[in-house]
Amino acid sequence: MHYVTVEGLTKSFGTKPLFRDISFHIEEGDKIALVALNGTGKSTLLRILCGKDAPDAGKVWIHKDVTVVMLEQQHGFDLSKTILENIFDHNNPVLNVIKEYELLTEEGIEPDVDKLASAISRMDELNAWHFDAKVKQILGKLNIHKLDQPVGSLSGGQQKRVALAKVLIDIGFEHKHVLLIMDEPTNHLDVSMIEWLENYLDQERVTLLLVTHDRYFLDSVCNEIMELDQEQLFIYKGDYENYLEKKATREENDRASVDKARNLYRKELEWMRKQPKARTTKSKARQDAFYDVKERASTRVQEQQLELNVKMTRLGGKILELKKVYKAYNDLVILKGFDYTFKKGERVGIVGKNGVGKSTFLNMLLGIEQPDSGKINVGETIVFGDYSQTGLEVKEDMRVIEFVKNIAENFPLADGTKVSAAQFLELFLFPAEKQYTYISKLSGGEKRRLHLLSILFRNPNFLVLDEPTNDLDLPTLSILETFLQEFQGCVIIVSHDRYFMDKLVEHLFVFEGGGEVRDFPGNYTQYREWQKEDDRKKTAPKKEERIEQVVAAPVVESKTRKLSFKEKRELEMLEQEIEKLETEKKTIEAQLASGELPFDKMEPMTHRIGEIMQLLDDKGMRWLELSELNG
Template identity: 30%
Template sequence: MAPPLLQLKNIGLGFGGRPLLDGVELTVGAGERVCLVGRNGSGKSTLLKIAAGQIEADHGSRFVQPGATVRYLPQEPDFSGAATTLAYVEAGLGPGDDPHRARFLLEQLGLTGEEDPATLSGGETRRAALARALAPEPDILLLDEPTNHLDLPVIEWLEDTLKSSSAAMVMISHDRRFLAGLSRVTVWLDRGTLRRIERGFDAFETWRDEILAEEEREQHKLDRKIVAEEHWMRYGVTARRKRNMRRVGELEDLRRARREFRGAAGSVALTAAQADNSGALVIEADGLSKAYDGRPIVKDFSTRVRRGDRIGIVGPNGTGKTTLLSLLTGTLAPDEGSLKLGTNLEVATLEQTRESLDPNATVAATLTGGRGDSVTVGGKPRHVIGYMKDFLFAPEQARTPVGALSGGERGRLMLARALAKPSNLLILDEPTNDLDLDTLDVLEETLADYSGTVLLISHDRDFLDRIVNAVIVPEGDGRWTEYAGGYTDMLAQRGRDLSRSTAGKATKDEPPEPKAVRDQEPKAAKRRLGFNEKHALETLPKRMAELQKKIAALHEKLADPSLYSRDRAAFDEISADAASAETELATAEERWLELEILREEIEGR
């Protein structure tokens, strides 16, 4: 077996209180592609910095194969001392590296090399940092949120580049599709420890849920055993006559184990405060046009947005996505055309740059506006500490300056502030940046339950597919086209991606695509439910009801406090039956939901 390129052993690190990392082990072999997942604040970036040699752990060891080169992509690169982007990338090259790769990669990423680092946008900063990490063709790549602030063409270029690389990789990313396409190993940083599975990110969520479910079952058994032992302490004949010190000690050990158990972190409780319904027609745009210095950004664009629509705006950076969004919401006047906004609109906005956050203000003051200790959510006052907990902020963070928060924490703070405001129109500009996967799941559920209208700019393909029912993309020369469905549906209708070489440039053999509107039927072959699908739709509800009754009966048996001490074998058997029934019920519900959605789509065609 070949020795590892990188190995971390028994890594421990703490900043007071519980350790952030506790006995962490990580091994990376040649060519391995590892995705590192975990909650915001769990220590992923810290662990990557230890692997890169940027910081030292309190204890443990770091080994890098002699002669192996390591390159680290931080979330916030340091450009100090670099006069241009080319100088910054060249500073990362080693003595034997090809100096021409620095300029080549910058050009591939849409930069000239002459840019002043002080004037770079978020996307340009990320592209320059990627060029610096990739230019030496390292043996080990450590990538912290590599897709943040990148547009879709660059993300797809990066995926292709990494797939063709022979480097070993450890990646942190919120982009599910990016991780699923590249990873072959998944490591999960959870409550200070690291778990590993020799499979890619596609398998992670099922694996994680199985682990958490097993933990719940073990804790339930522990709770029942404590109840049984406490019953013996109070009522046992031996206990009344003479204390059995061994059993007393065992009970104390059980209680200590229960106290010290670090349960899974609570989930984010996002709820969008909803105002009264807007009018049925939210936005009507007719022939909108906008140009800067003679360059058309939007030309003759028309659309109708109805209440409940979820519209995604995508495209390469610099094509005018934010300009189009500003035109549609009336915050920017068009050069030509007309805009009609619906009645009773209440707008809440989440901007990408988060510049509206005062870095010197505390978390509590940001949510309350500096007035008192309560925040108005949906027109009702809530104590700021309770509202902070919904977004996974600890009470002691109330006085933490915003500038001291991580990127993910600032993202959650922006969400907390935006969602507290009653609205029926949500404007989201890159809402997924820096959010962990669990928070993204809850954000998606929140938007699914939101009865208002959503306009969003995003480069997250999976998020777009899950949320939007229409996508607007640039076709060049200020022309924008609207396609029905999500991002994948848009690609199927458009017939090509959004790469710089083709975006908006119809070839001689390829005429511009006709506009697709949300009310049109998708151009797909007529689909019918098969016999097995029809049968499952008819029989699954009955089976789910039977399983629910069975689970309720089993839980009622488990609620008997004396069952564990009276009949351990029966307790274990009933627990196993309940877990099996719950798994079967979840599978049945998921299958029924898939078939019901399919049936509605077919009948709606």
């Protein structure tokens, strides 16, 4: 099914064109990543598609049966309302009864028996149990609890997760044909949440258009890449690696084309100067062609590369040493006797679930927070570069070039030469015309890029990077990775970007909770492989032990617990759902075996059989789990 057609779309921001005369199509089942530099119109294009912004020219056609749902960077919640009220803000009978049921059965709340019975009755009438199970899964996986608290009391990261939950619940409830638009969906998610989201989007078989800096997520979810570059749109089928290869070929062809146009331009310019004033039809056509050649010859082919042999501030023999460090906030234990001595050039990644104290650990290294006990000794030659999540802090609005020159006029290189502030800005994708823009006029991603640049321009020898990839575009990430690979100092990175971590770190500090920190020798992918293998080993002996217990002592009473009311209700509903699915499966199998079905009906029925088998498997496993607990 054809979802979206875009023809001749043009949009400018003030006098600066974002994109010009772009066209593309979106078909049902497409999963497209939109790639571009910050400030070149990615978010604007997404907002135009969902009707929240208008183009200067061109048309957007969306099929009348398609519902567009968007996850934006700015969620627009009513901060005085609760999580539940913001998530279920549609006035719909099914959503209303689920909202009421979830509030009545919230953990720690003693429900009104009559109200609960009424809610259960309406859940039965509206057949809302299946959708309620999906809601529970989404909220649980995104670690969203205490649904009656106001959204205004949540952190920015928690609010982003609530916004994501709302979008996923909306697409589950909306009509069959949904175009899901997502702007940086992985920001503020820990890695386990990102991996769950990858699988969820794949299973839901949604039609998707997203902006993301997470290259593993992009590869896992998307099968097509659209790039906005120099006001034009380029489309690449396939994964991120294929995109890089095809883009390199395109840029090489562009350079050759521009060189050819410049040679032709020189010849045509000489002819234009010599031509008589009287114009014939032939000379008029050649003059028109001359201006086309001139425009092509004037094209600037940007080289988005960074090659800096950095002259780093000298590192002494003593770097950074932690001795028997303890830190806790009430019941939250962050460090419990942590010991470590950093070496020259060390690259450490820090991973762990949200809320285990990763940012607190960085603040202690930087001296912003103090440990409860123990010592943190910092070498005299250490110059920290602190790239935090708080973002760029400017006392008063100023131009980009002025901000950088206030730090230093030049950046020293190892060969004794210097790079000027303007040249350094160009290397970080701030062209000359952008350098005189006021900081207040930059996009969110451009401000993040300028913040990063300002940290590196101070010439530190120990970089502390807290979520450096959030809101950065892919070209800037490539530049940052190249810079850090050449950087001779120490680097500590807290990041949920698995690709970024795999490329840069040598070992990991894994915050496992309860003050335990594991020093793992390898990158993030290697750690996940080890973790899965370790989990497999841990579960295998338990199964053998269970078998031995059954054989040796079959009379021993099994450990059971009483199911909660909600679990009992779920068990009853599962039995009914499994029975319905078995009946549907038999009906479809009989129709397929009859040989009387037309070909156009066979394919959807075969597809439905696969769905039923998967549902039976999932629901059967959950039924076994609850039955075993119930004894």
